[in-house]
Amino acid sequence: xxxxxxxxxxxxxxxxxxxxxxxxxxxxxxxxxxxxxxxxxxxxxxxxxxxxxxxxxxxxxxxxxxxxxxxxxxxxxxxxxxxxxxxxxxxxxxxxxxxxxxxxxxxxxxxxxxxxxxxxxxxxxxxxxxxxxxxxxxxxxxxxxxxxxxxxxxxxxxxxxxxxxxxxxxxxxxxxxxxxxxxxxxxxxxxxxxxxxxxxxxx
Amino acid sequence: xxxxxxxxxxxxxxxxxxxxxxxxxxxxxxxxxxxxxxxxxxxxxxxxxxxxxxxxxxxxxxxxxxxxxxxxxxxxxxxxxxxxxxxxxxxxxxxxxxxxxxxxxxxxxxxxxxxxxxxxxxxxxxxxxxxxxxxxxx
Numbered sequence: 355x356x357x358x359x360x361x362x363x364x365x366x367x368x369x370x371x372x373x374x375x376x377x378x379x380x381x382x383x384x385x386x387x388x389x390x391x392x393x394x395x396x397x398x399x400x401x402x403x404x405x406x407x408x409x410x411x412x413x414x415x416x417x418x419x420x421x422x423x424x425x426x427x428x429x430x431x432x433x434x435x436x437x438x439x440x441x442x443x444x445x446x447x448x449x450x451x452x453x454x455x456x457x458x459x460x461x462x463x464x465x466x467x468x469x470x471x472x473x474x475x476x477x478x479x480x481x482x483x484x485x486x487x488x489x490x491x492x493x494x495x496x497x498x499x500x501x502x503x504x505x506x507x508x509x510x511x512x513x514x515x516x517x518x519x520x521x522x523x524x525x526x527x528x529x530x531x532x533x534x535x536x537x538x539x540x541x542x543x544x545x546x547x548x549x550x551x552x553x554x555x556x557x
Numbered sequence: 558x559x560x561x562x563x564x565x566x567x568x569x570x571x572x573x574x575x576x577x578x579x580x581x582x583x584x585x586x587x588x589x590x591x592x593x594x595x596x597x598x599x600x601x602x603x604x605x606x607x608x609x610x611x612x613x614x615x616x617x618x619x620x621x622x623x624x625x626x627x628x629x630x631x632x633x634x635x636x637x638x639x640x641x642x643x644x645x646x647x648x649x650x651x652x653x654x655x656x657x658x659x660x661x662x663x664x665x666x667x668x669x670x671x672x673x674x675x676x677x678x679x680x681x682x683x684x685x686x687x688x689x690x691x692x693x694x695x
Contacts, residue, residue, distance in 0.1 A: 469651065469677075482610035485648070489573045496577075499586045512585075 422478075425471045426539040429484070432467065433539075436460050436491055437532040443498055444524035447517060454498055461491045480538050487535060490527045497523065562591045563690060564639035566630065568649035570596045571605065571612065587693065595633045597626055597649045597657060613648055621653045627660045634668055641672040641687050643694055 355363075439457045443449050465488055468475070475481035497520050504513035567574050578594055581587050598621060604612050634642070642664070644650065650657050661673060665682065673682035676695045684691065 466677075472651065479610070482613060485613075486573065486609065489577065493577055493580050496580050496584050496586070500584050503585050 418474075418477075421474055425467075425474055429464075429467055429471070430536050430539050432460055432464050433484070433487065433532055433535055436464065437528060440491070440494060440524050440528045444521050449498060449502060451502070454495070454502070457491070457498070458495055461488060461495060464488050464491070478538075480535070483531065483535050483538075487528075487531050490523065490531070494520065494523050494528065560589060560591045561641065561690070562593070562637065562639040563694065564593050564595055564633060564637055564642050565694065566595050566597060566642060566644045568596070568645060568647035569598045569600055569612075569616065570594075571600060571609065573609070581694070590690070590694070592694070593633070593637045593639065595630055597621065597653075599629070616649065617652045621649070621656050623656050623660055626657075627663055630660065630664060631667060634664065634671065639671065641674055641683075641690060643687070643691060644673065644675045645695060646676045646678060 436457065439453060439460065443453060443457070464484070468481070468485060468488060472481065475484060497516055501513055501516035501520060504510075504516055567578075574594075574596075581592055598616060600612065604615065607615070630642075642661075644657070644661065661682065664671070665673060672687055674684045674687035674691050675681045676691055679685055679688070
């Protein structure tokens with residue numbers, strides 16, 4: 355092989371190699387560009403999804419808060435009124451029939467709220483303590499009526515036993531249970547998880 | 558004058574219900590009635606040990622044995638011979654209204670003279686006729 359031929363071969367080979375390298379480079383760059391575009395697209399879709407989820411979540415939290423503000427103040431009012439009436443009854447040996455009727459009517463109102471607002475109370479894990487409170491008030495109500503009956507027939511011994519029981523139910527159940535319920539229903543927190551004081555209040 | 562015999566269909570035989578039952582039994586005001594109790598669901602020993610919220614949630618998320626409930630209620634009615642069956646529309650009724658109404662329909666067919674009063678449901682069965690008793694007992 356002459357020098358000329360050798361140089362031609364080398365140059366040809368170099369040119370072919372450069373051409374092949376350029377083709378491969380272009381191909382890889384295009385492939386990379388496509389992959390980057392696909393990744394960017396996937397990222398944008400994911401970002402949009404997260405934005406939508408956050409927006410739905412914020413909207414849900416807002417709607418839940420709105421529902422709570424519609425429902426819970428009424429419940430707090432009823433429970434607070436019931437507790438005050440129960441306290442007045444426990445502290446007085448003379449109970450007016452009007453007060454007893456009012457307590458009966460408020461207990462029924464509370465029961466109605468439990469039925470109507472079941473979904474919200476269940477979601478916020480506060481249905482059961484209010485349900486228990488309602489049952490205690492119903493029991494308390496029967497006892498007050500018994501107390502008045504025993505007084506009306508002048509059975510002082512049984513009237514006294516009933517009064518002791520009334521005091522006991524108020525001191526050990528109604529008073530300790532009502533405040534944690536009111537605190538839970540009044541909180542601004544969006545996440546009403548069961549708190550320690552609620553469990554303590556039920557003991 | 559003989560006392561009116563009332564059979565109350567409660568949700569479950571849990572502690573709270575048994576406590577209220579005892580209170581009713583002891584009440585002189587309610588002594589004008591002869592009261593007996595039946596339960597839509599009888600709790601197992603394990604369920605009786607559960608906290609109330611767990612027990613209630615377990616029942617609400619489960620199923621109700623319609624045939625068992627019907628048979629139990631029918632046996633109670635045959636044994637006790639009540640004048641009126643009073644249905645407490647508590648959490649079990651709220652969770653399984655169609656099943657309980659279906660059982661009550663069958664009971665009404667079997668015992669057409671038995672008055673059935675539903676708490677809070679004035680137009681259902683004989684509730685209007687026995688409204689005063691419902692008012693006294695719930």
